[in-house]
Amino acid sequence: MRPSVVAALLALLVVFTTTACERPSQARDATTTPTTPTRLVFGVTAEPSSLVPLFGSSAVDSEVGGLLFRELVRSAPDGDVGDLATEVPRLGRGATIDEAGRLLVDWTLREARWSDGRPVTSADVVAGWKVALAEDQPVTSGRDLARAVERIDVVDERRFRVVWKTPTPSFASPRVHRVLPAHLVLDAAGAPVALARSGFLRRPIGNGPFVLVDDVAGAWLRFKRRPDARDVHVDEVLVKIVPSTEALASALITGDVDATLPQAGLSPTEAARLVAEHGDRFSMARAPGTTWVHLDFNLDDPILGDRRVRQAIAHTIDRVAVVGAIAGDAYDVDEGFLPRHHPARLALPRISVDRARAAALLDEAGLRRPTPDALRVRPDGTPWQLQLAAASGQRDTERLLQLVQAQLREVGVDVVLDLRPFKVFFAEGAKKRKLPHLAFYAWTVDADSSGASLWRADRIPGADNGWTGLNLPGWRHDEVTRLLTALESSVDVEQRRTSLARVQEAFMADLPALSFYFRPSVVVARRGVTGLAPSGTASAMAATASTWRVTPAR
Numbered sequence: 001m002r003p004s005v006v007a008a009l010l011a012l013l014v015v016f017t018t019t020a021c022e023r024p025s026q027a028r029d030a031t032t033t034p035t036t037p038t039r040l041v042f043g044v045t046a047e048p049s050s051l052v053p054l055f056g057s058s059a060v061d062s063e064v065g066g067l068l069f070r071e072l073v074r075s076a077p078d079g080d081v082g083d084l085a086t087e088v089p090r091l092g093r094g095a096t097i098d099e100a101g102r103l104l105v106d107w108t109l110r111e112a113r114w115s116d117g118r119p120v121t122s123a124d125v126v127a128g129w130k131v132a133l134a135e136d137q138p139v140t141s142g143r144d145l146a147r148a149v150e151r152i153d154v155v156d157e158r159r160f161r162v163v164w165k166t167p168t169p170s171f172a173s174p175r176v177h178r179v180l181p182a183h184l185v186l187d188a189a190g191a192p193v194a195l196a197r198s199g200f201l202r203r204p205i206g207n208g209p210f211v212l213v214d215d216v217a218g219a220w221l222r223f224k225r226r227p228d229a230r231d232v233h234v235d236e237v238l239v240k241i242v243p244s245t246e247a248l249a250s251a252l253i254t255g256d257v258d259a260t261l262p263q264a265g266l267s268p269t270e271a272a273r274l275v276a277e278h279g280d281r282f283s284m285a286r287a288p289g290t291t292w293v294h295l296d297f298n299l300d301d302p303i304l305g306d307r308r309v310r311q312a313i314a315h316t317i318d319r320v321a322v323v324g325a326i327a328g329d330a331y332d333v334d335e336g337f338l339p340r341h342h343p344a345r346l347a348l349p350r351i352s353v354d355r356a357r358a359a360a361l362l363d364e365a366g367l368r369r370p371t372p373d374a375l376r377v378r379p380d381g382t383p384w385q386l387q388l389a390a391a392s393g394q395r396d397t398e399r400l401l402q403l404v405q406a407q408l409r410e411v412g413v414d415v416v417l418d419l420r421p422f423k424v425f426f427a428e429g430a431k432k433r434k435l436p437h438l439a440f441y442a443w444t445v446d447a448d449s450s451g452a453s454l455w456r457a458d459r460i461p462g463a464d465n466g467w468t469g470l471n472l473p474g475w476r477h478d479e480v481t482r483l484l485t486a487l488e489s490s491v492d493v494e495q496r497r498t499s500l501a502r503v504q505e506a507f508m509a510d511l512p513a514l515s516f517y518f519r520p521s522v523v524v525a526r527r528g529v530t531g532l533a534p535s536g537t538a539s540a541m542a543a544t545a546s547t548w549r550v551t552p553a554r
Helices: 059-065 122-133 143-147 245-254 268-277 307-316 319-327 355-364 395-410 422-430 478-487 493-510 541-547
Strands: 039-044 073-076 079-082 094-097 103-108 149-156 159-164 210-216 220-225 236-241 282-297 385-391 414-420 438-444 513-526
Touching: 039 059, 039 245, 122 143, 122 149, 122 159, 143 149, 245 268, 245 395, 268 282, 268 319, 268 395, 268 513, 307 355, 307 395, 307 513, 319 395, 319 513, 385 395, 385 422, 395 414, 414 422, 422 438, 478 493
Parallel strands: 039 236, 385 414, 385 438
Antiparallel strands: 073 079, 094 103, 103 159, 149 159, 210 220, 220 236, 282 438, 282 513
8 A cells, every 4th residue: 555645527437548457568560669769757756765565664665666666467447457477366277275275376487587687587477475574674565464474385487386374365466566676685695785775776677668767866766768668658757846736737837857656646526627737738647546535533632532523523524515515526525444345334324413413422522612712722721733744745735734724713622734855744744653643645546455554553663673564543443353364364355345335434433544536646747748547446557658748849
């Protein structure tokens, strides 16, 4: 699961031109190589913290990192497909359970190479697993699943078997096995090198269609097409980092930027507004998304740790009104943390807007108003104020939060907005759990997600676990932890459905976070740029780089 900072218009899926369901191989007929150098400039409002799988934690990390790295399996609109893998194993077809109850999964790799010319082999899958396991590596995801693997048996350079300790439902999901170059991330004895001190994280060698050639922190990253990526028709990609969505829209209008990416780009409403105002200069492609936009409560705060206070805030905020004010009917306000296409999603009852009930709950919690129009104070009579943190630079998000701030003030809750650059807000604030009260941001929640990394109590990031896990509110619920832990070793579909139903009910009762909506995925491109189509999944748009075409702007 990965975060992205947010904002939104729902409609039919539109693609610019040809889209590809399967990722093409990187070596085709040389006659397809472009003869005229072409350059594509993307604009993003958030700077990637890492481009290397396992080490990035946000959606923009995965999106930009997709230019460098392919996945073993990637998400596509019609389901998961093999990328580096020739096919996706299923139970009874490449995956079996042995007499000891272990899950055995057989994989075969396509022919592929790292950008330094070395072939991608089974040893590279083993290398990714070892790095994920190593406690001294600063990985941000993947360790839980790595620990569930007993071993990986190499059959030959392109075939390997993964032996899971117990049946694991996500055994063939995207991002389960990260592929890293063994010759660069392992030492002669086969142990992971200290990647935090190596040059690999700064200038990674990947297996994707592009190579990172240089970058300037906070400004841009420049990629060049690999010589052997002959089915890719763009020679150079420049990713420009801009401070806000307003600046991004301006850069599109002036021609400094050719297109946006599905992550850290324009919101659906901003994209639609730009296209409407500038006639046929721009096109927009969209797809239903998996980006879950929500408000976190820091449950370690003694006041927010009181469920009555969280319920009062939920009853106060008219989410339909604030979302509608910035996006019309583009977003469906939703409850819970699972997207609508998730097979275990419940039809959860909507939390009502009831400010009288909210006021009563706050009074019960000892947060009273000295006079009818005063702001609420703590039980000891001192002022009570909440800090609401989010990433800066997202115009629609800032407008939405100002409306939320005003509504909470109506019941006497004093809220101060704390807007920070994305990297500061997320990597240094939210991920390290340094935000004291409320945080507004997004995670990517796939259709195969159980929410284990989000809600297990042992997945609260901290120094004791190397800051792994995504349970940023700090929700500690014994039953939820037990159910989600059990699900990680079960392939029983009905058990998953029943257990996740209970987890969703507990989530709604306890409210560690307040859901707002799932954001559609959109891309805007100038006239002359075609083939950019968001998949609406967690996999990067670079998976279809062979469809990208660029003609000079007029």
